[in-house]
Amino acid sequence: MPQGQAPAQLPQIADNRNPGIDLDMDWVRAAQANTSAIERRCATLPGRRSVKKEHQAAWLLKAISMIDLTTLSGDDTPGRVRRLVAKAVQPVRPDLLEALDMTGLTTGAVCVYHDMIEPAVATLDQLGATLPVAAVSTGFPAGLSPFHLRLEEIRESVKARATEIDIVISRRHVLTGDWQALYDEMKAFREACGDAHVKAILATGELGSLRNVARASLVCMMAGADFIKTSTGKESVNATLPVSLVMIRAIRDYFEATGYRVGYKPAGGISKAKDAITYLALIKEELGDEWLTPHLFRFGASSLLGDIERQLEHHLTGHYSAGHRHPIG
Numbered sequence: 001m002p003q004g005q006a007p008a009q010l011p012q013i014a015d016n017r018n019p020g021i022d023l024d025m026d027w028v029r030a031a032q033a034n035t036s037a038i039e040r041r042c043a044t045l046p047g048r049r050s051v052k053k054e055h056q057a058a059w060l061l062k063a064i065s066m067i068d069l070t071t072l073s074g075d076d077t078p079g080r081v082r083r084l085v086a087k088a089v090q091p092v093r094p095d096l097l098e099a100l101d102m103t104g105l106t107t108g109a110v111c112v113y114h115d116m117i118e119p120a121v122a123t124l125d126q127l128g129a130t131l132p133v134a135a136v137s138t139g140f141p142a143g144l145s146p147f148h149l150r151l152e153e154i155r156e157s158v159k160a161r162a163t164e165i166d167i168v169i170s171r172r173h174v175l176t177g178d179w180q181a182l183y184d185e186m187k188a189f190r191e192a193c194g195d196a197h198v199k200a201i202l203a204t205g206e207l208g209s210l211r212n213v214a215r216a217s218l219v220c221m222m223a224g225a226d227f228i229k230t231s232t233g234k235e236s237v238n239a240t241l242p243v244s245l246v247m248i249r250a251i252r253d254y255f256e257a258t259g260y261r262v263g264y265k266p267a268g269g270i271s272k273a274k275d276a277i278t279y280l281a282l283i284k285e286e287l288g289d290e291w292l293t294p295h296l297f298r299f300g301a302s303s304l305l306g307d308i309e310r311q312l313e314h315h316l317t318g319h320y321s322a323g324h325r326h327p328i329g
């Protein structure tokens with residue numbers, strides 16, 4: 001793809017995602033993250049400017065369209081997944097949507113374990129809906145099962161009709177600075193995905209430093225990740241604003257170097273509408289409006305939708321309770 005040209009949809013698999021920099025690990029080693037500057041910047045995000053009241057509902061609806069509505073529990077059942085899919089297809093009560101003058105709203109995708117792909121796809125078929133089904137894979141969440149089984153798990157999920165695969169990287173490759181091993185692993189996962197889109201979960205809470213987060217982000221993008229994602233939701237520290245800023249700036253650097261737009265998915269612990277708006281503000285300020293689309297931005301979240309729905313209700317009754325002020329709108 002020519003430099004600077006935007007793909008029409010989610011980035012497609014390319015023969016060469018890293019012209020001239022594929023094995024130039026100096027570029028990766030050069031990636032720095034100044035922790036105190038990152039933290040200072042993030043401290044300014046929540047609560048500094050206002051969202052105009054008339055735009056609040058529109059931004060919350062936009063946030064819904066970018067949720068990977070998730071259930072990733074050991075006690076998941078087909079019934080729970082059927083309900084999740086029904087909610088993803090109709091995420092807001094019809095009367096609320098009508099009052100907000102909106103039709104056809106769905107979440108960005110549903111996100112489940114491999115064994116739950118089948119009930120998810122069957123429910124979508126029954127409802128006549130075409131939402132993407134994302135499957136977590138490669139021994140999620142630890143990613144420590146035999147390598148050939150991790151590849152096989154991806155292939156099985158694609159066969160079961162998952163169109164997005166959320167892989168987990170081997171944290172040890174990052175912690176030991178073995179960038180070539182991380183690159184090779186990601187490339188193998190990318191190839192196993194075939195036409196499915198691949199999100200690389202970095203498990204940033206386990207990577208030790210923001211510098212490692214920046215480097216791991218660059219390596220995964222070079223090896224073909226369509227999205228980079230913060231967390232499995234199972235680490236003790238999941239999505240944070242500082243980690244997000246580092247990953248978003250890595251996406252920007254990578255775009256400036258190659259012309260490829262890689263998506264971003266913060267995941268784990270994002271459950272409040274006001275936090276969702278803070279993330280959208282961060283994306284708008286750092287990457288621009290182009291990234292504010294389900295093709296390039298997703299929230300990985302199991303309970304965010306409920307709070308957004310509550311805030312929309314409050315909005316319609318005149319009592320918006322986000323409590324924070326943001327620059328969007």
Ligand SMILES: O=C[C@H](O)COP(=O)(O)O
Nearest residue numbers: 233267268269300301302
């Ligand atoms: O990828 C998505 C996360 O596992 C969801 O985490 P959450 O349950 O904290 O929203």
